[in-house]
Amino acid sequence: MQAFQQHRSSVMASRLYQSIKQEVKPETYYFPQLPTIDHSLCYSDTSHGSHFSVKNSRTLESSSAIGSYTACDASLIGSPMSQQDSRSDLHLSPVTTNGSPISGSCITDDASDLRDKLRELETVMLGPDSDVIDSTTSPEMASWRLVMDAISKGDLKQVLVSCAKAMSDNDLLMAQWLMDELRRIVSVSGEPIQRLGAYMLEGLVARLASSGSSIYKALRCKEPESADLLSYMHILYEVCPYFKFGYMSANGAIAEAMKDEDRVHIIDFQIAQGSQWISLIQAFAVRPGGPPHIRITGIDDSTSAYARGGGLNIVGKRLSKLAEYFNVPFEFHAAAMFGCGVQQEHLQVRPGEALAVNFAFMLHHMPDESVSTENHRDRLLRLVKSLSPKVVTLVEQESNTNTAPFFPRFLEALNYYTAMFESIDVTLPREHKERINVEQQCLARDVVNIIACEGAERVERHELLGKWRSRFRMAGFTPYPLSSVVNATIKTLLENYSDRYRLEERDGALYLGWMKRDLVASCAWK
Numbered sequence: 001m002q003a004f005q006q007h008r009s010s011v012m013a014s015r016l017y018q019s020i021k022q023e024v025k026p027e028t029y030y031f032p033q034l035p036t037i038d039h040s041l042c043y044s045d046t047s048h049g050s051h052f053s054v055k056n057s058r059t060l061e062s063s064s065a066i067g068s069y070t071a072c073d074a075s076l077i078g079s080p081m082s083q084q085d086s087r088s089d090l091h092l093s094p095v096t097t098n099g100s101p102i103s104g105s106c107i108t109d110d111a112s113d114l115r116d117k118l119r120e121l122e123t124v125m126l127g128p129d130s131d132v133i134d135s136t137t138s139p140e141m142a143s144w145r146l147v148m149d150a151i152s153k154g155d156l157k158q159v160l161v162s163c164a165k166a167m168s169d170n171d172l173l174m175a176q177w178l179m180d181e182l183r184r185i186v187s188v189s190g191e192p193i194q195r196l197g198a199y200m201l202e203g204l205v206a207r208l209a210s211s212g213s214s215i216y217k218a219l220r221c222k223e224p225e226s227a228d229l230l231s232y233m234h235i236l237y238e239v240c241p242y243f244k245f246g247y248m249s250a251n252g253a254i255a256e257a258m259k260d261e262d263r264v265h266i267i268d269f270q271i272a273q274g275s276q277w278i279s280l281i282q283a284f285a286v287r288p289g290g291p292p293h294i295r296i297t298g299i300d301d302s303t304s305a306y307a308r309g310g311g312l313n314i315v316g317k318r319l320s321k322l323a324e325y326f327n328v329p330f331e332f333h334a335a336a337m338f339g340c341g342v343q344q345e346h347l348q349v350r351p352g353e354a355l356a357v358n359f360a361f362m363l364h365h366m367p368d369e370s371v372s373t374e375n376h377r378d379r380l381l382r383l384v385k386s387l388s389p390k391v392v393t394l395v396e397q398e399s400n401t402n403t404a405p406f407f408p409r410f411l412e413a414l415n416y417y418t419a420m421f422e423s424i425d426v427t428l429p430r431e432h433k434e435r436i437n438v439e440q441q442c443l444a445r446d447v448v449n450i451i452a453c454e455g456a457e458r459v460e461r462h463e464l465l466g467k468w469r470s471r472f473r474m475a476g477f478t479p480y481p482l483s484s485v486v487n488a489t490i491k492t493l494l495e496n497y498s499d500r501y502r503l504e505e506r507d508g509a510l511y512l513g514w515m516k517r518d519l520v521a522s523c524a525w526k
Contacts, residue, residue, distance in 0.1 A: 147178070156185050156197050160414060163204055164451075168407040172208070179204060188440065189430055192421035199444040200414065203451030207406075232438045234275075239427035239438070240420065241497050242512035242520040245490045247360060249510045250393035251280045252486025253524035254356045257391035258284075261354040263293045267347055269339055269380070270362035271298030274315040278322060285326035293329040297347055301338040312336055339366055340376045344383060355389040364396055364462045370403045371456055381475035391480050392525045394472070398511065398518040399462040401450050413450045417443065419517035426498045465509055465521040477525035479508045 143162075150158035163178035179201065186197040237244045258264045264284075266277070277296060284291040296319065298312050316332035323330030335346045339362065349355060368377040384392060399416045401409050421439070428435035449460045487510055491503045494512075504511045509523035 147174075151181055154185055156182070156193050157414070157418075159185070160197055160200055161411065164407055164410040167204060167207065168405075168410075175204070175208065179208075188436055192425050193418060195439055196414075196417050196421045196447075199439075199447045200410075200417075200451060202444065203448045206448055206452035232434070232441050235434055236438050236442050239424055239435075241494060241501065242514075243361075245494065245503075245512055246395040246510075246520045246522045247276045248279070248486060248490055249482055249522040250358060250360060250395050250524070251276065251283070252483035253391055253393050253480060254358070255280060255283055255486075256483045257356065257480070257524075257526075258292065258354055259287070261292050261390075263295075263353045264356065265295045265297065265349065265353040266356045266358060267297045267299070267384075268358045268360075269299050269342070270360060271296075271300050271312070271315055274298065274319050276358070276360065277319060281319065281323050281328055281330070282326060285328050291326075291328040293331075294323065295331040295333065295350075295353065297333040297335055299335045299337065299339065299342060299346075301336070339380060340374075342380065342383070344386070347387070349387055355387055357384050357387070357389045357392045359393065360395040361397070363394070363468070364402070365459050367456065367459075368402065368461070371461075378471055378475065381471055381477070385476045390526060392472075392477065393522070394468060394525065395520065395522045396465070396468060397462045398464060398513070398521045400464050400467075402461040402463050402467075406451075406454075410451060413447060415517065416519070417447060419514040419519060423498070423501065423514040426500065465511075465523065468521075468523075472525050480524040480526040481508060482510055482522070482524055 146158070147162045149155075150162065159178060159182055163175055163182060166172075166175040166178060182197065182201050185194065186201055187194040188198050189195070254266065268274075268276070274296075281294065284294060298315055300312055300315075312332075312334035316334060319332055320330055333348055335342070337346065363377060363380070366377040366380060367375070369375045397416070400412055404412060420443070424435065424439065428438075446460050449458060453459075482505075487503075487505060490510075490512075494501050494503050500515050502513050502515070504513075504518075509521055511518045511521050513519045
């Protein structure tokens with residue numbers, strides 16, 4: 001009798017599932033429409049690489065048609081982690097009075113009808129009173145029940161994971177239905193996971209529409225409207241101290257290595273606004289015996305130039321005025337190019353100068369052997385080693401998104417940015433206008449790229465410090481100790497933020513994080 005009932009349920013489920021599939025035409029899918037805050041923004045209608053036609057569903061604007069980009073396309077680079085004091089153009093959907101984005105048309109003309117049918121399918125397969133999955137339930141049914149339980153409980157994190165898993169398994173019907181469910185519970189002004197969920201949903205939608213690289217390219221940074229207005233990236237560094245303290249740790253190692261040098265040359269591979277060097281110039285100004293002659297070579301690309309509102313001469317003038325004020329002899333050399341194009345002749349290394357090289361939130365943008373046979377990530381390290389620097393500093397996000405396949409990469413990004421969003425929540429109130437702008441315009445860009453892009457178009461390729469150590473050692477470097485005095489100072493300052501921030505010195509490196517999650521790692525080499 002039990003076998004007959006199971007067979008009958010299977011037949012009914014099959015018929016119901018087929019009726020649902022008939023209502024959802026396989027050639028064309030529709031996403032919920034997400035109106036934007038200020039004006040209507042749409043992706044390009046081009047969705048090459050996919051057979052889907054996507055209508056009225058895009059929430060981010062592409063300034064150009066989707067094209068193919070090389071691994072060294074400067075317009076694709078510009079993570080907020082390497083662009084200080086900048087803004088971007090991202091505008092996400094408004095929220096309704098209950099904090100959730102407005103939903104529009106979905107997979108069918110009546111999304112609720114589809115949900116009802118899917119729940120009916122669950123009832124047929126599991127029974128109306130089935131609250132516990134028994135030993136006869138298949139793994140597929142167990143997974144289905146997990147999804148339904150997560151939706152009914154409002155478990156946003158689990159729904160995100162289930163949606164990404166469906167996409168990974170090419171279960172597009174399930175993925176699009178879960179996207180519709182996600183739109184009901186994400187919010188740019190809600191809990192940390194709700195806010196992050198809004199941006200991760202954008203990444204999932206962009207991945208399905210093959211529009212990820214177009215979005216990433218469109219989110220270019222803008223200068224503030226007034227000179228005295230703090231930029232969103234500056235706010236991010238203030239409310240997320242691990243970024244600022246990562247720079248402090250690098251500066252401490254450079255100051256320690258150069259304490260007895262009369263002429264110092266610093267090569268910064270991503271100088272952006274040059275803000276990192278303000279405190280170092282001030283420290284050299286009060287050095288016993290007088291300050292050294294400092295020359296900074298600033299490397300940067302057109303994306304950061306857009307953020308600055310001009311070329312590297314802006315940075316040079318700013319730092320020159322500061323050095324003059326503190327009576328520090330100073331020179332600035334601009335190298336306006338992306339890191340992939342840097343050769344030895346661009347660096348103008350001079351005899352008699354002690355050389356320091358700074359890689360702060362930059363190397364993860366360089367394509368490695370998994371992307372390009374040129375492997376610029378390791379090439380730059382070998383180039384720098386050939387210059388015989390006295391110290392080389394590395395500051396990077398402690399995350400593993402370089403070569404990981406889509407689904408584990410999604411899980412890594414979810415865990416990493418959950419910690420970051422939770423830490424922001426402690427510093428800035430949820431209704432704070434600047435907090436919303438910081439998250440939308442500084443962090444969403446990276447999230448979209450990590451989730452939606454592949455190949456050379458995915459430029460946010462972080463590695464754990466263990467992997468960076470291997471690369472530095474293969475290039476011939478040996479570890480250089482960080483400044484214990486500076487690290488102790490950072491630890492004291494960190495206590496003024498929250499007791500949930502943490503700092504740990506481990507294996508010659510400095511790890512800064514939130515609760516149990518490492519977020520930024522800093523180390524030095526010679």
